[in-house]
Amino acid sequence: MTILIRNLGEMHSTIDAILSNYEGDGPIRVIWPRRIKKNAQHFQRLFSGNVVYAVKCNPDPTILEALKQGGINNFDVASIGEIEFIKTWNQDSTLYFQHPVKSRSAINLAYQKHGVRHFSIDHRDELNKIFEELPTNPEIVVYVRLATPELGAKEDLSNKFGANAEEASKLLKCIYGGGLSPALSFHVGSQCYRPEAYRVALALVKEVLNISAIPIRCLNLGGGFPVTYAGDLVAPLEVFMKEIDAGLNSLSLDQDVELFCEPGRSLVAEGMSVVARVCLRKKNKLYINDGIFGHFLETYLHGFQPPNRAIRPGSGFSQNIKSFEVFGATCDGNDVLPGKLELPNDIREGDWIEFGNMGAYSLALSSGFNGFGVEAVVSLC
Ligand SMILES: Cc1ncc(COP(=O)(O)O)c(C=O)c1O
Numbered sequence: 482m483t484i485l486i487r488n489l490g491e492m493h494s495t496i497d498a499i500l501s502n503y504e505g506d507g508p509i510r511v512i513w514p515r516r517i518k519k520n521a522q523h524f525q526r527l528f529s530g531n532v533v534y535a536v537k538c539n540p541d542p543t544i545l546e547a548l549k550q551g552g553i554n555n556f557d558v559a560s561i562g563e564i565e566f567i568k569t570w571n572q573d574s575t576l577y578f579q580h581p582v583k584s585r586s587a588i589n590l591a592y593q594k595h596g597v598r599h600f601s602i603d604h605r606d607e608l609n610k611i612f613e614e615l616p617t618n619p620e621i622v623v624y625v626r627l628a629t630p631e632l633g634a635k636e637d638l639s640n641k642f643g644a645n646a647e648e649a650s651k652l653l654k655c656i657y658g659g660g661l662s663p664a665l666s667f668h669v670g671s672q673c674y675r676p677e678a679y680r681v682a683l684a685l686v687k688e689v690l691n692i693s694a695i696p697i698r699c700l701n702l703g704g705g706f707p708v709t710y711a712g713d714l715v716a717p718l719e720v721f722m723k724e725i726d727a728g729l730n731s732l733s734l735d736q737d738v739e740l741f742c743e744p745g746r747s748l749v750a751e752g753m754s755v756v757a758r759v760c761l762r763k764k765n766k767l768y769i770n771d772g773i774f775g776h777f778l779e780t781y782l783h784g785f786q787p788p789n790r791a792i793r794p795g796s797g798f799s800q801n802i803k804s805f806e807v808f809g810a811t812c813d814g815n816d817v818l819p820g821k822l823e824l825p826n827d828i829r830e831g832d833w834i835e836f837g838n839m840g841a842y843s844l845a846l847s848s849g850f851n852g853f854g855v856e857a858v859v860s861l862c
Contacts, residue, residue, distance in 0.1 A: 638671065
């Protein structure tokens with residue numbers, strides 16, 4: 482059963498204090514709304530356009546509220562499900578339907594019922610759907626998504642989506658000729674370690690603008706900004722922004738082009754921890770009550786190791802450290818965390834492990850397989 486311990490107000494407490502009083506023994510999701518709000522404000526200070534949040538990354542209402550408090554009220558959505566969810570939560574938000582493949586019913590519902598005016602495409606047939614389903618209205622902004630070269634992202638997205646420069650330029654002309662407003666977008670890939678990826682992508686934007694000679698209404702720089710997982714060396718956001726500014730300077734865009742980006746991970750990853758319990762120890766193997774079918778699928782897919790620490794409420798651990806293989810809760814043989822975790826030698830059944838920087842693509846990908854799930858959700862100051 483999931484016990485939601487939400488809206489506790491300003492809880493000046495720590496995970497250790499919560500565990501001392503916790504009577505359950507299922508995993509706990511801990512959210513820090515203030516960190517998320519601060520991250521949102523920091524990002525907006527550094528970026529010269531609007532910041533739109535990619536809902537897919539983490540749709541938890543406490544997280545959305547914290548982003549709103551931090552000044553972010555526009556959202557990148559990928560489906561009618563996300564559109565309805567956000568519109569129910571906040572009718573006033575502006576939505577950007579940035580999935581380049583949509584059903585006709587989704588295009589219609591988004592436009593007619595939810596007032597969506599921003600749609601992404603990367604192929605002529607997808608553009609035809611928009612022409613056929615929607616009226617000729619210059620308020621409709623159609624983004625041609627560009628494929629970008631693979632440059633240091635953990636999750637490449639251009640193997641699946643994106644047009645090359647020549648195709649993109651033809652699509653821009655069709656959009657313009659069809660009476661809709663042309664725009665461009667790209668996504669350099671998620672958890673992108675190389676800041677220059679954005680400058681390279683913006684050079685591609687320049688090439689498309691030169692070939693097509695079509696004025697664009699909006700330019701969307703996507704997401705991809707990285708956070709730190711164990712063993713990562715990640716450049717600060719400022720370095721990414723410098724590359725973006727250099728790329729933008731070389732474009733000389735008209736002043737009225739609306740510029741935005743749509744990060745997910747970098748806004749919310751640091752704002753959530755998952756605290757899981759050790760259910761069994763077999764020598765160097767630990768069995769915990771969360772796993773890859775819970776919050777840890779992305780760690781498994783990309784080999785991320787979130788920062789972690791062992792907790793034994795009310796007492797300490799041995800100073801000696803040992804490497805442990807950590808197995809997840811389900812019966813599936815694949816349910817094991819990547820790499821080995823360095824934990825106290827004397828860790829045992831009943832101890833807890835906090836996994837930090839777990840706000841991105843964790844809750845959103847949890848399946849509840851085998852009936853396992855989070856037991857408590859706590860917001861901390
Ligand atoms: C279209 C789009 N925008 C934004 C994002 C968010 O990316 P990130 O979390 O890497 O910032 C994604 C992630 O897959 C995406 O597909």
